[in-house]
Amino acid sequence: MTPIPFFKMSGSGNDFILIDNRTSVVPEARLEELVVGVCRRKMSVGADGMILVEPSENVDFKWRFFNSDGSLPDMCGNGARCAARFAFLNGIAGRKMAFETLAGVIEAEVGDAGVRIRMTDPKDFRLAQRLELDGRSVAASSVNTGVPHAVVMVDDIEAVDVASDGRAIRFHPDFEPDGTNANFVELNPAGEIFIRTYERGVEEETLACGTGNVAAALILAKERGLASPVTLTTRSGGRLTVHFTRRDEGFVDVFLEGDARVIYRGELWEEAWQG
Known part of the structure; x- marks a missing residue:
């Protein structure tokens, strides 16, 4: 089959494979195989996810975003910034744009030093939940910011076993059936905030x-x-800035600002996703 052009991009260390699929260059019948195969590290390009940029009748474009396991989350903030810059660089949209996601329409503005996106309004706040993790009681709060997230405050970000505790929270019965993402956050005396995410x-x-x-x-x-x-x-050392406006008990006008780097561009051969 004909090789598929792609960009490899990174948003603060979250890396993605982006493809202009407006002319259906990706074989639909083998899409999941392609996503999982190409996202494999060391065996292929390797990435946290894949983004297909496709036509929209209402805004500049729509995306299909896939996690590396082939699943379809509603939203990805770092991926959205990369998609916006990809669209700008490839003449799909201007510096200011809007695109469709499963979470709703996302507005973006591509600057010289980064990309700023307007998030969908957050929902489903639950504060100070107690989670039992292997005999320990952990305080967690949760919110949906396009996808569900649990947030656990910690004293030492380096001491957290993100793989173990993150997995336990991700599959915790309180978040069934879909599960959640798990974030561990340290706010130090100097006011610096560090975050690690499963x-x-x-x-x-x-x-x-x-x-x-x-x-x-x-x-x-x-x-x-x-x-x-x-x-x-x-975790990458990159810094992300969140802007918001309080309204009653919630928030509106939520923006995420950060980098969206082009790492390289290339072509995917069929053997890139073969077993």
């Missing part, structure tokens, strides 16, 4: 999670009184 669908810790950073910022605003904007340092 991502549903990737099923391991990732170097950054945009919707998780938004969830953490809003939980901190609710529980610790933090004002907009809130900047968090991700």
